[in-house]
Amino acid sequence: MILEFADIRIQPGQNAAFDEAIQRGVETVIAKSPGFRGYKVNRGIESPERYLLMIYWETLDNHMKDFREGPLFPQWRAIVGPFFAAPPVVEHFDLVARST
Template identity: 30%
Template sequence: MILEVAILNIKKGQSSAFEINFLKAESIISSMKGYISHQLKKSVKEEDKYILVVNWETLEDHEIGFRKSEEYQKWKALLHHFYEPFPTVEHYK
């Protein structure tokens, strides 16, 4: 199993809109091959900061299966415009 970890810094004042769009985006990621589970947690101290953790069966399921899919383009359209700066994604086993 691979754990994907991303720290998401959201543009100031956009957290509510981000959360609404994330609820829509959850159905996209959860339908992907190799997806196991995910959690989105909001920072206690920083209002517009979140951590996203996603469990994948393999690294390829995330980096190839998801990121090179049509579904990823929908995910991207829903979420990427909220990030500032764009998050660094790390993987752990």
């Protein structure tokens, strides 16, 4: 399983609307993509305009090819993109260890 980690900064004062938009975008758009296995969103305490979006994919290709190069990506960006203060920083991670 692959973890996509997106560090998102939004425009000040948009938290309530973005909270709704990111959840709706993941659950109605990204969740339809092949290989999607779940997600988590965290909002910064010290920096409330900073969000960490973690999406679990079966494979890296599920994210990079199936989603990013497919028809769902523009739909996702139409929902969340207007809130962005800067382009998100996205990286991918392999699981090394976990608690039980």
